Ligand SMILES: [Fe+2]
């Protein structure tokens with residue numbers, strides 16, 4: 001029997017980015033079966049809940065947590081709905097585009113132009129804080145290439161705007177983002193999706209993909225050198241340790257450097273290991289610490305500074321299930337900002353930390 005300390009949770013109540021601070025469970029013959037606990041709601045959690053609700057079972061949570069969920073829902077629903085819809089549409093269209101490209105073994109330029117303009121729409125309404133949450137929109141079932149390509153395009157666009165580039169250049173950056181990994185369609189799936197470490201030989205095969213992308217675009221009639229170079233050199237590193245040519249410093253074209261930043265940052269927010277153990281602010285922090293020597297430090301710095309500026313005053317969800325707003329972030333301590341909770345400014349720490357960034361108070 002369920003006693004009165006529990007509340008029923010309807011499936012529409014839980015949204016990407018919300019946080020469960022106690023057990024979410026359902027009942028089988030009166031016995032509770034745990035669904036999840038202490039987790040950020042992401043696409044995988046939502047998928048599991050959809051499966052469960054198909055069996056007509058009811059889902060419950062502790063009453064106190066339910067109240068906190070209600071409060072979270074109020075913010076997350078209002079802010080994310082609009083952006084998430086546009087982002088989902090772009091990802092859907094990218095799936096169709098990749099399927100057609102694989103089938104025809106060439107890139108249809110008109111379809112690409114339509115996809116760029118769709119991504120541009122998403123970019124126009126995208127709030128940069130939402131970039132920190134992209135990982136929660138990916139499920140284990142998702143095709144990594146489609147999600148990743150759209151993410152990198154949007155990140156490229158946001159960085160391009162922060163750099164004050166013209167709209168023409170932004171369009172090129174979006175195109176590069178969408179197409180940079182298209183050459184992966186030529187890499188055997190058993191290597192691309194191999195769980196665990198690749199052998200040296202397998203990694204050598206993977207390393208061919210930027211050149212495959214470049215060749216495919218050339219063969220499909222792409223002529224814009226900036227786009228072609230951006231695609232070809234997105235794995236070059238300023239230290240010279242990248243591929244395919246081991247270019248150093250400013251020998252790497254600017255658009256390739258920007259794409260490298262978007263590429264690495266997206267890999268970090270999407271990776272399971274990061275999603276499970278890290279918060280969006282922790283990822284931002286490690287990105288800053290780990291990548292400085294390999295990426296253009298000027299752009300990495302700008303990325304971080306703009307992101308910090310963007311985060312000021314934003315509504316966040318804490319590991320206690322509470323909702324607060326960021327009042328101050330120290331660059332050297334991004335993971336633990338000062339947060340205002342119920343009118344009191346408090347220092348967050350390892351026991352009470354930001355798990356999700358859900359936007360502004362409307
Ligand atoms: Fe790549």
Ligand SMILES: [Fe+2]
Pocket residue numbers: 148152180181263
């Ligand atoms: Fe990539």
